[in-house]
Amino acid sequence: MAILLFADHDNAALSEQTAKTLTAASQIGGEVDILIAGQNAGGAAAEAASLAGVRSVILAEAEALEHRLAEPTAALIVALAADYDSIIAPATTTGKNVMPRVAALLDVMQISEVIEVVAADTFKRPIYAGNAIEVVQSTEAKTVLTVRTAGFAAAGAAEAAAPVKTVEATAEGADLSRFLENTLSQSDRPELNAAKIIVSGGRALGSDEKFRELLNPVADKLGAAVGASRAAVDSGYAPNDLQVGQTGKIVAPDLYVACGISGAIQHLAGMKDSKVIVAINTDEEAPIFQVADYGIVGDLFEILPEIERQL
Amino acid sequence: MKVLVPVKRVVDHNVKIRVKADGSGVDLANVKMSMNPFDEIAIEEAVRLKEAGTADEVIAVSVGPAQAQDVLRTALAMGADRAILITVDGAVEPLAVAKLLKGVVATEEPGLVILGKQAIDDDCNQTGQMLSALLGWSQATFASEIVLAGGKAKVTREVDGGLQAIEVALPAIVTADLRLNEPRYASLPNIMKAKKKPLDSKTPEDFGVTVAPRLSVLRVEEPAARTAGIKVGSVAELLDKLKTEAGVI
Numbered sequence A: 001m002a003i004l005l006f007a008d009h010d011n012a013a014l015s016e017q018t019a020k021t022l023t024a025a026s027q028i029g030g031e032v033d034i035l036i037a038g039q040n041a042g043g044a045a046a047e048a049a050s051l052a053g054v055r056s057v058i059l060a061e062a063e064a065l066e067h068r069l070a071e072p073t074a075a076l077i078v079a080l081a082a083d084y085d086s087i088i089a090p091a092t093t094t095g096k097n098v099m100p101r102v103a104a105l106l107d108v109m110q111i112s113e114v115i116e117v118v119a120a121d122t123f124k125r126p127i128y129a130g131n132a133i134e135v136v137q138s139t140e141a142k143t144v145l146t147v148r149t150a151g152f153a154a155a156g157a158a159e160a161a162a163p164v165k166t167v168e169a170t171a172e173g174a175d176l177s178r179f180l181e182n183t184l185s186q187s188d189r190p191e192l193n194a195a196k197i198i199v200s201g202g203r204a205l206g207s208d209e210k211f212r213e214l215l216n217p218v219a220d221k222l223g224a225a226v227g228a229s230r231a232a233v234d235s236g237y238a239p240n241d242l243q244v245g246q247t248g249k250i251v252a253p254d255l256y257v258a259c260g261i262s263g264a265i266q267h268l269a270g271m272k273d274s275k276v277i278v279a280i281n282t283d284e285e286a287p288i289f290q291v292a293d294y295g296i297v298g299d300l301f302e303i304l305p306e307i308e309r310q311l
Numbered sequence B: 001m002k003v004l005v006p007v008k009r010v011v012d013h014n015v016k017i018r019v020k021a022d023g024s025g026v027d028l029a030n031v032k033m034s035m036n037p038f039d040e041i042a043i044e045e046a047v048r049l050k051e052a053g054t055a056d057e058v059i060a061v062s063v064g065p066a067q068a069q070d071v072l073r074t075a076l077a078m079g080a081d082r083a084i085l086i087t088v089d090g091a092v093e094p095l096a097v098a099k100l101l102k103g104v105v106a107t108e109e110p111g112l113v114i115l116g117k118q119a120i121d122d123d124c125n126q127t128g129q130m131l132s133a134l135l136g137w138s139q140a141t142f143a144s145e146i147v148l149a150g151g152k153a154k155v156t157r158e159v160d161g162g163l164q165a166i167e168v169a170l171p172a173i174v175t176a177d178l179r180l181n182e183p184r185y186a187s188l189p190n191i192m193k194a195k196k197k198p199l200d201s202k203t204p205e206d207f208g209v210t211v212a213p214r215l216s217v218l219r220v221e222e223p224a225a226r227t228a229g230i231k232v233g234s235v236a237e238l239l240d241k242l243k244t245e246a247g248v249i
């Protein structure tokens, strides 16, 4: 059994989601090679090589791979696929973009957002915004999987670095799309997917100024990441990459503080596996209280500043 | 240019579904069904392209049971010009749907296919990417903005770190994210008009595609339940509980 892990990285460094996906790959069992597709991605390759349980790192560098556009990246993975029984990637926006393309080119049905490895060919995955869990078995010659990383611990460091092999990237598909620009949120706070504590705001915040003014000081004191409901993002209080939920980020921090968030199914889908949930809401009937360990019924415009003072 | 929009009939997003006690699936008896919300956004975008004069015709297509006609009628009421229903009973996996759509693309020759980024029942997020692969077309997923000009589409994508702009050559596959637009409600006159718009019926055999599933669902389980905790009376009490009882701060 050999597994190809398509890594998530920004060329310079590996994302933690890759190390978590490596844990899922180890549970499937077999030799794991990590593919770094990128440009000037030696940094990410070196970090991948230092993870425990890696047979080798495959480094493919090309201009078209710098931002891992779907077409050339999928073509590269398909060109490598013959040597592998399983191809796996974290369910990041890059993994979700590239992997179904790989699956279709291999004529394989992908298994999306795996939360548990039951056996080498059997996996659990959430459906209906996490309101049901499907146990699926693949009858395919190869499995193509994406992994919802929140439920897997990051793999540790290896004693000795794995070898890094360089491969030629195929030019196939490079003419289909062109990268223009990234507008990435700049923040000194931890990333949502990696944060131990998340302070999240909803529609009740009312404006982007209030969103920042109320949530940031509390998040700063707790060393927390800031999250948002869809309503807050749609209303322009927070950027899209802060959205938690069925169609945003799926998080499972030690502590999730939901401020002025009602607790719609689609929001719960993204945070109900948090260890401890706190809800602050004026409406004592709000569904968020049904999943909250600690609820406080009241006005967040008074409660959040008070929390900040007392921390 | 023709724009093709595949739409799926799914459990309405407001319904809290129940897992069947015997683990055989999800109980869909007497549950409200609607068009997948992301597909509504896709239809809306296509109709806006037509209203702007960029597209000439909007064709909605659905793969599903006979009742999927209802979501096609909704698409027609929102402004699609005609519809195609490929009738299949039971669940069809994204790979099979993509193969059927490839067949539709071969006959209709659209310049753009806009799909919802995922269906809210199986949450797969695969069909658009798979269709793009099978056609060898360019692919722009999770779109929050589409600008067409000069045989190309500039698409802004919602990505983990923020936003990414890419340019794709047409014909292309675009999948719609939540913030692409706010879909309109169909007006009553338009709902009436939609009843007269053409709706073609097809079968998988017409496209020579087998829809037999590749994955077997062994069982469907209830997720780990979470129970409501306690309400605290003050911020001091909350912080004390978080420190001493929960040990998370």
Ligand SMILES: Cc1cc2nc3c(=O)[nH]c(=O)nc-3n(C[C@H](O)[C@H](O)[C@H](O)COP(=O)(O)OP(=O)(O)OC[C@H]3O[C@@H](n4cnc5c(N)ncnc54)[C@H](O)[C@@H]3O)c2cc1C
Pocket (backbone or CB within 6 Å): A201, A202, A203, A204, A228, A229, A230, A231, A232, A243, A244, A245, A246, A247, A248, A249, A259, A260, A261, A262, A263, A264, A265, A266, A267, A270, A280, A281, A282, A283, A286, A298, A299, A300, A301, B013, B037, B038, B120
């Ligand atoms: C296809 C689809 C996908 C979706 N995906 C997501 C997703 O990924 N993530 C997501 O979050 N949502 C998602 N949604 C939207 C979801 O259904 C809800 O509409 C959304 O989560 C509501 O956001 P909210 O809780 O901030 O707003 P509301 O539901 O409006 O809740 C606001 C809450 O604030 C409380 N409040 C008001 N004033 C105060 C105050 N002064 N102090 C304290 N509390 C106050 C109110 O009591 C209320 O409970 C999706 C919906 C669809 C259809």
